[in-house]
Amino acid sequence: MSSVIESHHDDHHHGPAKGLMRWLLTTNHKDIGTLYLWFSFAMFLIGGAMAMVIRAELFQPGMQIVQPEFYNQMLTLHGLIMVFGAVMPAFVGLANWLIPMMVGAPDMALPRLNNLSFWLLPFAFGILLSSLFMEGGAPNFGWTFYAPLSTTYAPPSVTFFIFSVHIMGASSIMGSINVIVTIMNMRAPGMDLMKMPLFVWSWLITAYLLIAVMPVLAGAVTMMLMDIHFGTSFFNAAGGGDPVLFQHIFWFFGHPEVYIMILPAFGIISHIIETFARKQLFGYESMVWAMLSIAILSFVVWAHHMFTVGMPLAAELFFMWATMLIAVPTGVKVFNWVATMFKGSISFETPMLFAIAFVVLFTIGGFSGLMLSIVPADFQYHDTYFVVAHFHYVLVPGSIFSIMAAVYYWIPKWTGNMYDERMGRLHFWLSFVGVNVTFFPQHWIGLAGMPRRYPDYALQFADWNMVSTAGAFLFGASQILFLFIVLKTVLGGKKATPQVWEGARGLEWSVESPAPYHTFSTPPKVN
Amino acid sequence: MNKSAKRTLKYLSLAVFGMFFFSFALVPLYDVFCEVTGLNGKISQSEEGVSYESNTGRDLTIQFVSHNAEQMPWIFRPSEKIMKVKTGKYSNATFFVKNNTDKPMTARAVPSVAPSNANEYLKKLECFCFEEQFLAPGEEALLPVRFIFDSNIPESINNVALSYTIFDITNYNDMEMAHHDGR
Known part of the structure; x- marks a missing residue:
């Protein structure tokens, strides 16, 4: 492609173009990575503001601040924005920045496609957010948009929602095609698959998952579109369809989707733990096989999200056991991380703090997942705050902590400046306390029977909801500190060395800090 | 872009389209499954x-x-x-x-x-x-x-x-x- 040809005749001082057009037209993987990361951070703050509306309403029982209709819209948009706007683009941004440098490639394989897949996103989320100002309001049927709530009973803005999901899907598919083509074809000579850094491995697997399930999501929303506007009845019982079919198709996409949001985190955490434990990662090969097994199993467990729809006993048992089986490769990973830290000479810089918190809190989320996988218990837990606590434990101190850890770990490489360590640690501790105060009590109120997705609740849940809201505002406010730390680092700070961290390994640490605009125009040698 | 990258790109694009159509194939597959197991009132009408x-x-x-x-x-x-x-x-x-x-x-x-x-x-x-x-x-x-x-x-x-x-x-x-x- 052009970038490859360019690098042969241009000199290596060729820098970025000037002005705004640089960002609009760029095909440079580092620029696009930066765009993705800033975009996802903006979405994180918008989705976070919606979470604050939700928690503020739940501070006390009774309706205080918003109307139930608006509460439902906040709940829906919070989920959609955090999943598709914050977590996924953040991982794609990290992939863009890191994968070419980690495999010793000059850029992504398809740089123009890369530009397109980023620039689709602002339009997708612009459309989604604009539905807030439409007649009938924004989508209000939850991020899982179950039919017939999202078809027969949906507000008119559902068509815009469908369109924006189509665009987001196209963007993710293009992004993952790019990742796979890059990894499969552009590794430096000598870098076998089993020598690839784990972040690259985790993204290779994630990209395959995305290619397998994003088209299924596109299919699901297309069926909704046809039911709403073209008189079909995929999900309409009156016309011979079945609303339960929607749930099967949605979760066939949805379960691999939740692993899409955690596998890259596994890669990140592996790198950070081995760096700050100053030891080689324990069990590299088993890490790869564990991620592969998790990815394959993710296709045969979807119905555990819908145990209560009325399935035959045999199906419930199958999905229960298949789900429990996932605990085995996940356990392998957790034990490998612990074994890596064991007898290491650990130092506790901010990325390591986030990584250790990840291991502990993600494991708590995993255990509550194991509880939910038990069919008879799930009939009790289904659609309660216990489920809310479970998936927030795996997504917030799981995926989001890993993204924050990655930002602290690699930001010296991106900007050439060290972040403020003292403020980083403060951000960590505020986030850590905030996240636990927010979500841990939700386990209890869930077990006590508080249903999810309502703007109001029975009096006996009042105390812990108040605590949870206080934690949420602490967590939310501490992200403003994060924004400040990142901006401060971009603008200046102690200069970083090329290796940055004493124990860091990998090709990205062999180039200067900040990484030059073009790296590895001639492939490095890997032993 | 080299030849093998083009081939990877072709396979992946095919996979995307394949999975899109598979999501629609899930509809009849689901009906067949319900008929075989008799779930969801999809009752066989033969004697x-x-x-x-x-x-x-x-x-x-x-x-x-x-x-x-x-x-x-x-x-x-x-x-x-x-x-x-x-x-x-x-x-x-x-x-x-x-x-x-x-x-x-x-x-x-x-x-x-x-x-x-x-x-x-x-x-x-x-x-x-x-x-x-x-x-x-x-x-x-x-x-x-x-x-x-x-x-x-x-x-x-x-x-x-x-x-x-x-x-x-x-x-x-x-x-x-x-x-x-x-x-």
């Missing part, structure tokens, strides 16, 4: 494999339940709520239905059986749920169901509920009509 050992048939209680889907104004109820039947013997039941509006309307009833594992042993030979029901304003009708329980029905099942939900499909048909002759 094949029914054991007619009428002398050894045992007693079974069947309850009839009717629901109106939201905004369906018709009166719809079973003539008898409970019937005692024998397995392996034909039985008949009726449902009363009345269009109490001043507009002609079309409806469809969708059946469901509980417990779900009784489904495959309940064969309906004649059922108003097989067809759309049209009623003029104020018209009423008795809708028949003729059914038989397979004698092989597990001993553990003594009570079966057969429920129907009636849907208003008047506008639905208009929409489909518009598609057929309008364009």
